[in-house]
Each structure stands twice: as C-alpha cells, then as structure tokens.
Amino acid sequence: CTGKVTLLLKNLLVLTVATKQTEGFQRFRRSAQFFNYKVQVLGLDEEWKGGDDKKPAGGGQKVRLLKSALKQYVDKEDLIILFIESYDVLFASGPTELLKKFKQAKSKVVFSAENYIYPDRKLEAKYPQVRDGKRFLGSGGFIGYASNLKKLVEEWKGQDDDSDQLFYTNVFLDPEKRVGCVIGLSGCLLMRHELTQGVDAKKLSCPIMCNMVNCLLQLQLNYLGNYIPQIWTFETGCTVCDEGLRSLTGFKDEALPMILIGIFIEQPTPFLSQFFLRLRNLRYPKQRIQLFIHNHEQHHLMQVDSFVKEHGKEYLAVKVIGPDDEVENAEARNLGMDLCRKDPGCDYYFSLDAEIVLKNTETLRILIEQNKLVIAPLVSRHEKLWSNFWGALSPDGYYARSEDYVDIVQRRRVGLWNVPYISSVYLVKAKVLRSELDQGDLFHSGKLDTDMAFCHNVRNQGVFMYLTNRHQFGHILSLENYQTTHLHNDLWQIFSNPEDWREKYIHENYTAALKGKLVEMPCPDVYWFPIFTDIACDELVEEMEHYGQWSTGDNTDSRIQGGYENVPTIDIHMNQIGFEREWYKFLLDYIAPITEKLYPGYYTKTQFELAFVVRYKPDEQPSLVPHHDASTFTINIALNRVGTDYEGGGCRFLRYNCSIRAPRKGWTLMHPGRLTHYHEGLPTTKGTRYIAVSFLDP
Ligand SMILES: *[C@@H]1O[C@H](CO)[C@@H](O)[C@H](O)[C@H]1NC(C)=O
Ligand SMILES: *[C@@H]1O[C@H](CO)[C@@H](O)[C@H](O)[C@H]1NC(C)=O
Numbered sequence: 111c112t113g114k115v116t117l118l119l120k121n122l123l124v125l126t127v128a129t130k131q132t133e134g135f136q137r138f139r140r141s142a143q144f145f146n147y148k149v150q151v152l153g154l155d156e157e158w159k160g161g162d163d164k165k166p167a168g169g170g171q172k173v174r175l176l177k178s179a180l181k182q183y184v185d186k187e188d189l190i191i192l193f194i195e196s197y198d199v200l201f202a203s204g205p206t207e208l209l210k211k212f213k214q215a216k217s218k219v220v221f222s223a224e225n226y227i228y229p230d231r232k233l234e235a236k237y238p239q240v241r242d243g244k245r246f247l248g249s250g251g252f253i254g255y256a257s258n259l260k261k262l263v264e265e266w267k268g269q270d271d272d273s274d275q276l277f278y279t280n281v282f283l284d285p286e287k288r289v290g291c292v293i294g295l296s297g298c299l300l301m302r303h304e305l306t307q308g309v310d311a312k313k314l315s316c317p318i319m320c321n322m323v324n325c326l327l328q329l330q331l332n333y334l335g336n337y338i339p340q341i342w343t344f345e346t347g348c349t350v351c352d353e354g355l356r357s358l359t360g361f362k363d364e365a366l367p368m369i370l371i372g373i374f375i376e377q378p379t380p381f382l383s384q385f386f387l388r389l390r391n392l393r394y395p396k397q398r399i400q401l402f403i404h405n406h407e408q409h410h411l412m413q414v415d416s417f418v419k420e421h422g423k424e425y426l427a428v429k430v431i432g433p434d435d436e437v438e439n440a441e442a443r444n445l446g447m448d449l450c451r452k453d454p455g456c457d458y459y460f461s462l463d464a465e466i467v468l469k470n471t472e473t474l475r476i477l478i479e480q481n482k483l484v485i486a487p488l489v490s491r492h493e494k495l496w497s498n499f500w501g502a503l504s505p506d507g508y509y510a511r512s513e514d515y516v517d518i519v520q521r522r523r524v525g526l527w528n529v530p531y532i533s534s535v536y537l538v539k540a541k542v543l544r545s546e547l548d549q550g551d552l553f554h555s556g557k558l559d560t561d562m563a564f565c566h567n568v569r570n571q572g573v574f575m576y577l578t579n580r581h582q583f584g585h586i587l588s589l590e591n592y593q594t595t596h597l598h599n600d601l602w603q604i605f606s607n608p609e610d611w612r613e614k615y616i617h618e619n620y621t622a623a624l625k626g627k628l629v630e631m632p633c634p635d636v637y638w639f640p641i642f643t644d645i646a647c648d649e650l651v652e653e654m655e656h657y658g659q660w661s662t663g664d665n666t667d668s669r670i671q672g673g674y675e676n677v678p679t680i681d682i683h684m685n686q687i688g689f690e691r692e693w694y695k696f697l698l699d700y701i702a703p704i705t706e707k708l709y710p711g712y713y714t715k716t717q718f719e720l721a722f723v724v725r726y727k728p729d730e731q732p733s734l735v736p737h738h739d740a741s742t743f744t745i746n747i748a749l750n751r752v753g754t755d756y757e758g759g760g761c762r763f764l765r766y767n768c769s770i771r772a773p774r775k776g777w778t779l780m781h782p783g784r785l786t787h788y789h790e791g792l793p794t795t796k797g798t799r800y801i802a803v804s805f806l807d808p
Contacts, residue, residue, distance in 0.1 A: 118209050121188050124149040125179060126196040127172045129158040132546075132572030133483070134197035145204040151196075152179050159270035169249065169274035170266075177263040183256040191259055194251040197572055212253050217294030219254030219262060221247050221278065229273050236283045240295075247282050247295060249275040258292060356481040363395040367457035367478060368426070370540075372446030375405040375414070375464040376439050378594050380587060380603045381610050382410055385464055386417040390424075394474045400427040400456070402449055404442035408433045409594050440553035440560040448550060451543040459543060463534040466498075467610060469584040476581055477537040484542070484568060485576040486532035487583035490519050492609050498586065499577045500531035507558075507566065518579055527577045530569060533561040534586065546571040585609075596687070597656040598649035604692050608699075615646035616700060617776050624704055633768035635782060637708050641700065642776040647749040651800045653689075654682045654723045677737045680730055681722040681803075693721050697804060701745060701780075705806075708780065709743070714807055721804040723749065726759060726794040734791030736764055741783030741805030748773035749800040756797030763789045773801075 124147045128135045131154070142149045152175040161168020176193055183189050192208065212220055223244035227234050237245055254262070268277060281287045282295075358366065373389070375382070390396075401422075405414045414430065422428040429449070431437050437445065443461070450456040458478065462468070466489055470476070477485050490497035497519045501512025509531070517523040538547070547568065555563035568575055591606045593599055604611045617640035622628045630638040642650075654660075660680050684693040697716035705714050720740065726732055752759060752772050761779065762769040765788055770779065781787045783805060 118188075118190065119205050121186075122148065122190050122192065122205050122209065123183075124192045124194060125176065126151055126194050127153045127175050128196050129153050129156050130572065132197055133574040134572050137574075138196040138199055138201075141201040145201050147192075147201060147205055150179070152176070160274075161271040168271050170268045170272035170277070171270035173263055173266045173268065173274045173277060174270060176259070177266055180256060180260045180263065184260065186256050189256040190253065191256050192251070192253040193259070199251065208253070215294045217254075218258040218292035219252060220294045221252040221282070222250055223295040224248035229276055230279070233279060233283060244295070247275070247279050249278045252278075254293075262293075356479055358475050358479055363398065366395060366398045368398050368400070368455050369394070369458045369460050369474060369537075370400045370402060370446070370450040370453070370456050371460045371462060372443065372449075373401060373403045373462050373464065374439070374442065374446075375403070375407055375410050377589060378407055378409050378592050379464040379589060380592050380600050380607060381467070381614060382413045382464060383417075384610065384614055385467070386413070386421075388468055388471075389462075390421060391471050392468070392474055393471045396424040397426050399425050400449075400453075401425050401429070402446040403428070403430045404437065404446065405430065405432050406437075406439070406442075440563065443553045443560060443564070444551055447538070447543060447552065450538075450540050451548065453540075456540045458540055459538045461536055461538070465587040465589055466535045467584045467587060468535065470581055472581070473583055474537070477578070480526060480576065480578055482526075482576045483539050483546075483573050484532070484536060485526075485578060486534075486536035487581070488519070488521075488577055488579035489535060489584050489586050491586050491588060492607075495519055496586065498532060498534040499527075499529045501527075501529060503530045507562070518577075521579050521582075524580055525578075526580065528574050529577045530575070531562070531565045532575050532577060533565075535583075536575075542573060546573050597653050601646075601649055601653065601689065602692055604695050604699075615643055615649075617641055617643055620700065624707065626707065629704075629708065632770045632779075633763050633781075634766050636763065636768075636770070636787070637780045638770070638774075638777055639704065639780075640774075640776055641747060641778045642749075644776060647747075647776055647800075650723065650802060651749050653687060654725075654800075657682055657687050659686065660725060677735055679722075679724045679734060680726070681724045683720070683722040685721075690721070693804070694718070697721075697745075697806065701778075701804075701806070705743065705780065712742075714742075716804075716806050717808070718804050718806050719808050721802075723800055723802050724791075726756075726791065726799040726801075727797075728793075728795055732758070732795070733793035736788055736790040738785070738788055739783035739805050740808050742807035743780060744783045744787075744806065745778045745780050745802075745804050747778040747802040748775050749802055750798075751775040752799075756794050756799040758793050758795035759799045760792040761789055762792055763787055 124142060126138070126149065128151050139149065153171070156175075158171065160171035180191075183191070190209070190212070224246045225244050227237070227246045239245070262278075262281060265281075266277060282293055371389075379385070403414060403418070405411070411432065414432070418428055418430060431442060431445070446461070447459055450459040460474065460477075468487075468489070470487070473487055477487060486498060488497060488499065495516060499518075500509050501515040501518065502510040504510040514523055518527060549567070552567045553560045553564050555566045558566055565575065587610060588606045591603075593602055596602060600611070600614060617623075619628050619640045623639035623641075628639060632638050660682055661678070662680075684690050694716065697718065702714050702716045705716075706712065718741075726734075746761065750756065760769055760771040760773060763781070765786060769792065771792065773779075781789075
C-alpha cells in the first residue's frame, strides 16, 4: 500500500495561475515548499484579463492557461494534477494526505465543493442533492489525472474574462460530460484560506477540515524555528517576521528612510497637546519627517497652530489642511497618502489619528524594521478589548471575532499577525503606494466607512496588512464624553480617560509621596507633598479666570450667609464651573489614599461642601484673618509660583507659631481643620496668588 502511494507522490504536480507574485502567492509557495509539493506557476507576469472585483464572474484566463499547459503532459498517463488558486490558499497538509483523499473520492477528477452556488443561481435545481456536505461546485481547486483534465477543458473556447466557474459547472451539470470526465465533488479536498471572506474554523462542518486545523496546531508546536503556516487568518510566531527584518541600527540620521506622517484630527479629541508632545518625542530625526495634518475641527485650531508655529520648522516640511478648507475624512486621507506617493523621496507613509496615544517612542523604527508593506502597531483602549484591528471578517465584510483576538489584544500571544482590518495608526511602504496601491482613491468603496474602505481596497490588491504586538505601543483614547464647552476641556476627562488625565495632571512624584517618600511636615501635623503638575495648576487658574465671576469677599455672598465659610474670600467654587463631580473623583482617587497613609486609622470618603480656588492680590484681598476651617481636614494646593507670579503669601498656624512662607507650585498642604490648626493667610504683597482649597469631611 505504501509503495503505491510513493509511486503516486512522484507523479503529483501542482499547477496554479498567478500573474503577480502577491504576498498571498508568496505565502502559498512557502506552504507548498514546506510540504514538498512540486509546483508549476502559469501566467506569471502575464497581464491579467480574467476580470476584476467589479465584475461578478471571470477567471476564463485560468482555463486557457491550464488548457495550454496540459498539452505538454498528454502522454503522462499517471500524472495527477492539482489545479489550485494561490492568492488566498495555503497548504495545510502534505501530498500523501491529499492523494489519500483523492482516492477516497473515487473519481478521476475531483472538484472542491462550496455551500453557495455561483455565478448562476438558476442552475440550483439541476444540482444533485447531497445528504451531507456541500452541494455546489467550486472552481478554486480541483485534482485529477492529466488526461481527464485535458478532456475537461478541451471544449473551452471562452474569453479570458468569461467565468471559469460557470464553464466547469456546466460540464458538471451535463450528465454525459460528467460521467465522461468522471467528476466528483469533495468539500474536503484542501483547506482554503480565504482572508477576504474570513472563514471561521468553527463554522466549517467538514471533519477533515477540522483535522487540518489540528494538524496546523501541531505544526505550530513542533516546527518553531521553521516556516510556520498561518492558522486561518493569522501569521503566527516570530520566525516569520524575523526572516524579513530590516535593521536600522548603524544608520546615520540623514540616511534613514524619509517618512511622511499623516495626522488626522477628525473629531473633537482630548489631550491633543499631549498628542503633539508625543509626536515630537518620537525617536526619529525630524529632518527625515514631513507632516501632513488634517484638522477637521475649529475647536482644535489653536492647538494645531501653536504646534506648527513652535515646532513646524524642526520638520522637513509641514502641510496643514484646516476646518475652513472643508476637506472630508476620506478625501483628506487620500491627499496625505498621495503626497507621499508622488514624492520620489518619500519612503514610508505613516498614518496617525489624533486619538492614538503612542507612548512607545521607538514606534517608527520598530515598524520599519518589520519590513512589511502595510503594518500597524497594536493599540487598544485601556483594559478593554476595543482595538485597532480585526482578527477576522464576517461574510459580509464586517467585524468578526477570531479565536485568538483576545489573546492578541491582551498580548498573551505575541507576534506578527496577518489581519483583514487595521485602523487609526499604520505604516505603509511608499513603494506599494506606487504599485499595487497606486489608485488615487483608496479610502472610498461603496458605502463602506473610510477605514473599512481602505482595508477592503488593500485586501483586493492582494496586499497583506500586518499587526504587530511584539512591543507595547500605546492605547486609544475614549472620545465618548468629551465636552468642548470649557476652556481646558481635558480637566473634565478624569472619568473617560483616567490614565491620560493622570499623566497630564498628577505630579510625577505623587507616587513617591504615596509611598511616604518626599512628604514633608513643615509644621506639626501639617503635611506637604506634590500633587499637581504645572499644567494642572495653570489650567485650573485659567479656567477660573475664564469663568471670571469671583465672589466679592463680603458677607452678601449667599454661600457665606448660609454659614459654610467662616471667613469670606475672593473665590470661585468648583461647582460654579461645573467641576464638582470631577473634583470629587480627584479627591477620592488621589487625596483619600494619602490621607489614610498619613493619618492612620482615619478613613475618609473625601466628602466636601466647599472646594474652591482663592485669589489673593494686594489691592483686592491680600490675606486672611485667623480662622478654623469647617472641615475635619483641609487641603490647600498652591497653584502658582512665589517669586515669579507673586510675592509674600503663605500660611501661619498660630498655635504652633509656625509658618510656611514659600509654598511650592503643585504641592498641597494637608492639615486638620478644626480645634488645633487655627491659621491665617499671610499677606500677598505683589502679583496674584492662587490656591485651591477643599474642606473635607465637614
Ligand atoms: C521628583 O523628584 C525628584 C527626586 O527628588 C526630583 O529630582 C524631580 O525634580 C522631581 N520632579 C518634579 C517635577 O519636581
Ligand atoms: C514666633 O516665631 C518667630 C520666629 O519664627 C519668633 O520671632 C517669635 O518670637 C515667635 N513668637 C512666639 C509668641 O513664640
């Protein structure tokens, strides 16, 4: 028995048509090499006239090429030929397995079978019924003796763009011809890897397919270090990526590839100044970077302007398209890409949306080194499954969850993945923009959204999109609750984007303070530690001044009559600017934990009725008479800098005859409110001093 199979093996030849050596074709060939299939490629570098995706049928060119290739094998009696597509197919098992299945099918020619009838649905009634398995012929792959195949295609007189599928279907449905050629169908012939249609392994009923999946899984375990085939839609394991790596180490700055970065601000987006800061911090010479910025939002005009004014000159070139240019999303993306495509000096196009928080400063280098035509770094929402890629497509081209989606997002499986959809941040080789992707309009396709249209078009050109999660790159902002009604809207983002809020507003040494380091005690039981960044202080002050309705400081103020404030100050309360909820969250997240550390045994929910910013000026209200606070404990955050912004100021605790005369910007005092810590505000003698005060647990 084995002897017979060996004999057959020697006589097995794979024929495939590939006019272009697409990435899909290269993958096909790698898998063929892996299993030792003998492959002959037909039509290489010939012009493809077999139809395109705009025409439903087509493929006749393949029949013509097969017919003419078979001429050379007329007298090879026992030659078995597998005729198979290559752009979206890979081998999942070896020739022995294939021949075994061929024999089991007990026909001289065996076609792969499909669940759907195509292209002529009217022929359905003519199809024989099947008890289980698939009923309809698929021309994507068939196997048979050379002589029978020759007979099969003998009558082909069609055009290159006629349907091959219809031709074979008609032969199959003609009982006389079918018997003449001895055609059978088998759904289990081969595994088809249909990237564009996102075949879901679990939905495939054919048991042999499932065996193949198992076989692949085994391969992955056993053959690390060699070529690893893809499981369904993924390229797994790092051996694959290593083979094509392109190292940038040792390159002089001026020899590095030139990158055009397309930046897209398509909707109101928080933390945009941080975005520009990170852009500047990318480790890549700015003289090798051109910027194309599309800002769709009036709201962001100032931030974009100030970035371009202050830093535009550092870059090789900067082009801005603003809201008044009235360029829509897809059109803007086409423009950006086209700038790179048409510039012979441009080596890479890097598309970056404003809601992407790219923390890894090495991102550009890492992506270039992967040496792929199109590659995205994985980014996802903080601790969420929402990310910038899809692992699979539903049959209608929308999102489908792939088996390992979660593992990839959470980086439990790390590698370079071939995926059907990427968005928001990706690198494209300019070379491919000038070849496969040279059509000017990549961002439209029917009614598809811009991002989906792009991926659809890239897939259609046989270009693979890769995703790497081999490094941490960053995350995606939530845009859902971004209000634009304030001066500094980011302050309100503590709920929606807490990590980004923390990074922007919480002092870098707060964590040390929380561990008890850097906390000072300038007066008995008065603690002093860093809490806010300079930006937090500045924005809070500006927000208050922007609001502008400072209390008058006399007792006509209703809040004071209500008896909350022991002594009136010139102030604006957090609730007046609609910041109460956010302030409470800040107190709970950042003040409560440190309070409990510093005053052990005291537990706080940081409740407050009074939280406000006080303004001291020599000619307005320079100081505050001695008083107790209406609180269990009080925090008092200095919002500006003594010496530069004002002179004098500070706080004196009378019982201890102890003063803090040089408050530090961004640092807070924390002290008990009643009974012991009777205190006064020392006079501000010049400039304006601001503090943020909260009476906690009144
Ligand atoms: C944080 O603490 C370190 C060490 O004391 C100090 O060098 C650094 O300047 C501090 N950072 C800021 C922003 O004050
Ligand atoms: C309070 O302290 C200052 C110096 O810090 C000192 O000159 C003054 O005598 C002290 N007053 C009392 C009542 O101890």
